[in-house]
Amino acid sequence: MSIAVAAPVAAGAAPLRRDIGPWALTLPLGAAYLAFFVAPLLMLLAVSFYADERMTTLGLRQWERFLGDPFHWKVVADTLLLGAKTVAATVLLGLPLALVWRTAPPFWQRMLLFIVVLPLLTSVVVRTFAWIVILGREGVVNALVLGLGLASEPLRLLQTELGLVIALTQIEMPLLMLPLLAVISRIDPNVIDASASLGASPWRTLFTVILPLSLPGISAGCLLVFASSTTAFISQSVIGGGRLVYLPALVWQQAMVVSDWPFAATAAVMLMVSVMAVIAVIALVGRVAAGRIGG
Amino acid sequence: MARRRSIGELAYTLVIGGLASLALVILVGPVLIVLATSLTEGRSIRFPPTGFSLQWYELLLDPVRSSQIHRAASNTLEVAALSALLACVLGTLAALGLARLASAAGRALDAFFMSPLVLPGLAFGLAALVYFTLLGFRPSLELLIAGHLIVIVPFVLRTVGASLTQLDPALLDASASLGAGRLYSFRRVTLPLIAPGIAAGTFLAFMASVDNVPVSLFLSSARTDMLPIRIWGMMESTLDVRVAAVSGVLIAVAFVLMVVMEWLVGLTRRMRG
Numbered sequence: 343m344s345i346a347v348a349a350p351v352a353a354g355a356a357p358l359r360r361d362i363g364p365w366a367l368t369l370p371l372g373a374a375y376l377a378f379f380v381a382p383l384l385m386l387l388a389v390s391f392y393a394d395e396r397m398t399t400l401g402l403r404q405w406e407r408f409l410g411d412p413f414h415w416k417v418v419a420d421t422l423l424l425g426a427k428t429v430a431a432t433v434l435l436g437l438p439l440a441l442v443w444r445t446a447p448p449f450w451q452r453m454l455l456f457i458v459v460l461p462l463l464t465s466v467v468v469r470t471f472a473w474i475v476i477l478g479r480e481g482v483v484n485a486l487v488l489g490l491g492l493a494s495e496p497l498r499l500l501q502t503e504l505g506l507v508i509a510l511t512q513i514e515m516p517l518l519m520l521p522l523l524a525v526i527s528r529i530d531p532n533v534i535d536a537s538a539s540l541g542a543s544p545w546r547t548l549f550t551v552i553l554p555l556s557l558p559g560i561s562a563g564c565l566l567v568f569a570s571s572t573t574a575f576i577s578q579s580v581i582g583g584g585r586l587v588y589l590p591a592l593v594w595q596q597a598m599v600v601s602d603w604p605f606a607a608t609a610a611v612m613l614m615v616s617v618m619a620v621i622a623v624i625a626l627v628g629r630v631a632a633g634r635i636g637g
Numbered sequence: 638m639a640r641r642r643s644i645g646e647l648a649y650t651l652v653i654g655g656l657a658s659l660a661l662v663i664l665v666g667p668v669l670i671v672l673a674t675s676l677t678e679g680r681s682i683r684f685p686p687t688g689f690s691l692q693w694y695e696l697l698l699d700p701v702r703s704s705q706i707h708r709a710a711s712n713t714l715e716v717a718a719l720s721a722l723l724a725c726v727l728g729t730l731a732a733l734g735l736a737r738l739a740s741a742a743g744r745a746l747d748a749f750f751m752s753p754l755v756l757p758g759l760a761f762g763l764a765a766l767v768y769f770t771l772l773g774f775r776p777s778l779e780l781l782i783a784g785h786l787i788v789i790v791p792f793v794l795r796t797v798g799a800s801l802t803q804l805d806p807a808l809l810d811a812s813a814s815l816g817a818g819r820l821y822s823f824r825r826v827t828l829p830l831i832a833p834g835i836a837a838g839t840f841l842a843f844m845a846s847v848d849n850v851p852v853s854l855f856l857s858s859a860r861t862d863m864l865p866i867r868i869w870g871m872m873e874s875t876l877d878v879r880v881a882a883v884s885g886v887l888i889a890v891a892f893v894l895m896v897v898m899e900w901l902v903g904l905t906r907r908m909r910g
Contacts, residue, residue, distance in 0.1 A: 364734040364735070364738050364743075365734060366734070367730045367733050367734030368730070368734040368746060368750075370726075370727050370730055370731070371727040371728065371730065371750065371790065372731075372746075374723075374727060374783075374786060374787070374790075375750065375787065377783075378765070378784065379761070379787045381768060382761070382765045382767070382768035383761065383764050385767055385768045385771065386763060386764035389767055389771075434656065435657075435659055435663065436660060437656075438654075438656035438660065439656075439657040439661065441653055441657070442653065442654065442657040452905070455905045456895070456899070456905060457661065459895065459904070460668065461664055463848075463894070464887055464888050464891045465848045465864075465868075465884075465887050466848055466865070467848075467865040468888065469667060470872070471671065471868070471872060471884055472667030472668065472670060472671045472884070473667060474682070474872065475667075475674050475682055475684060475881070476666075476670060476684075478682070478683075480682075480683035481683075481684055482670060482684045485685065508663075511663065512663045512664060515663070516664075543645045543646070544645065544646055544649040544650075566754065566755065569754070569757065573757040573758050573851060575759055575854065576865070576869050579873075580872055580873065590757075590759045593763055594854065597763050598855075603767055606763060607763065607764075607767065610757075610759065610760040610763045610764070614756065614760045617757050618756070618757075621755050
């Protein structure tokens, strides 16, 4: 659950004179971040450089183990691909919903917003559970498919990547919708009317006017969806099952089952580095798009 | 030409309308299906549910047979309340500071404070476990509160920051020129105006803590069990229908709280940023 990251900071809105020093106000939170955020992450990085499980000798053994094994590279690639597929699916469904929302009357706009936010406030575990009920052998989809005679055997949807992407689409969609709706509601309706009255088809207006103007919102949303879906351990393990291995499962298994902290730390650092690299690219696209609109 | 355009328009309406409807069904459907499932008379989770009964809710409320769930729920509430309170105080102070820092350094600090939103939570969860353990701490609710604080404070920063941008500086100038001291102006002008933002942010932070998996996954233990982790355990092992009943309760609570917060502080407007 989250709010538009792209929203600009209060840029010098209230020049309250030079006084108690605004920096001092950020000090308590800064101290908490140093003690509970920066220090743990640095420690994680340090632990990945222990050569043995009992953490007595330093060395690059864990990194050699991780980077030298094609299986681990496949896990990294699968994790990033899962995020990309989820992002694509949420945009494919979320953007049309945002377009409908833009032209809806105020009452329906509020109702739609409510519908988008409610899943966000119901636990991720609850939403994951819902998809077990829907995709399971005796679930909703199979009841429909068998009832309509479309198949003679129950479909296998749980423990497949398709099922997982469908579930993650619902679980993560609100994260895309909030920043997207924020940006799309700020588009000047006159621009869209102008495009239409100059003879552009709705498709052309969508791709040449609305889409470029919503890119900052889309990128802010994609960023959150990507970050959240690649780290969604419970959804991945419950819906994806044991055969689909993603980085979070590798981290959890190595840390809590095998108790090999140095290797778990290595996998966790890889998770951070690879996800943050993709996120940096998405953020850059958003920034460039925002700059083009501004300029 | 005119006809070609109308076909294009029809296709546009159909495609966009169709995808938007699908999005709505996917968003709302699962919530309704969980509620329906939790009212089943049967002994297993299947759809459509057979009959109607409240037996799973009764079992869930039974203090003896569901004691582990109750304990996890009370731990979760305690951690959420205290971490949200901390996030409210520290986050509001920091947002007040950040609002007055227009420099590049101020923006960098803001990005740093917001980074837990996009940083893989699971990596942070493991980092917190390793850190606290190597420092010699045993698993406790206090450690969970510290871990949760980091991942929920961005919600307070964002909503309070948004309220502060909407604050008219002329009000503060007026207050100052009428002879009010800075603290008095803050208490009588700034605070009342940003209070809804603080409330909305603290509420979102609270809900994020209740919902948190990545940090609780590593920092909770048998003694400090947390609700989402317990539900996960129930889903992995037996998949008893009580999972549906817990889910039903959580959905109902979220719904009621959301309606109340919408009415009090215009929650959804503030989440849109």
